[in-house]
Amino acid sequence: MADKKHILTYAGLKQYEDELQNLKVVKRKEVAQKIKEAREQGDLSENAEYDAAKDEQRDIELRIEELEKLLKNAEVVVEDEIDVDKINIGCKVKLLDVEYDEEMEFFIVGSTEANSLQNKISNEAPVGRALIGKSVGDVVDVETQAGIIQYKVLEIQRVS
Numbered sequence: 001m002a003d004k005k006h007i008l009t010y011a012g013l014k015q016y017e018d019e020l021q022n023l024k025v026v027k028r029k030e031v032a033q034k035i036k037e038a039r040e041q042g043d044l045s046e047n048a049e050y051d052a053a054k055d056e057q058r059d060i061e062l063r064i065e066e067l068e069k070l071l072k073n074a075e076v077v078v079e080d081e082i083d084v085d086k087i088n089i090g091c092k093v094k095l096l097d098v099e100y101d102e103e104m105e106f107f108i109v110g111s112t113e114a115n116s117l118q119n120k121i122s123n124e125a126p127v128g129r130a131l132i133g134k135s136v137g138d139v140v141d142v143e144t145q146a147g148i149i150q151y152k153v154l155e156i157q158r159v160s
Contacts, residue, residue, distance in 0.1 A: 005075045007110030007123070009090050009159065013076050020067040023060055031057045070112060077110075084156045087131045089123050094155035095131075098139065107159055108132070127151075 008016070031053055038050035077090040087093055091108050107120045108131065114122035121128045130142045131153070138153045 012113040092157045095151040098150035
């Protein structure tokens with residue numbers, strides 16, 4: 001079975017590449033030094049620092065493996081080629097919550113980059129899925145756990 005493609009914006013790709021570089025260059029050396037210092041303390045069977053450093057090393061190696069796999073299967077959305085007539089991944093969207101007459105903005109991103117605290121919603125989430133392909137002026141019904149929410153698309157922009 002082929003690995004799942006991870007759709008990323010250029011900013012998301014850069015963020016993951018930077019994290020991977022930091023883990024390989026900085027964190028690996030730091031944890032190796034911790035292990036070396038813990039070993040110098042003698043008996044490893046009851047050495048909490050050694051155990052903690054080995055656990056940290058394992059976590060770093062797992063994250064490196066995860067990032068390498070993600071980046072190997074990354075498909076980058078080229079923001080300059082996004083058609084802002086319709087909502088797609090890489091767009092910034094201004095919506096009106098029809099019921100509460102409240103405006104909100106979302107960035108449509110691939111599932112790997114989704115972060116609700118930064119208003120980055122996945123193209124696979126209910127809101128993102130409902131918005132993909134819509135145009136300014138369209139009213140979209142989104143089925144959520146709280147019921148159906150209606151959004152009117154006010155504006156579509158490229159994220160730059």
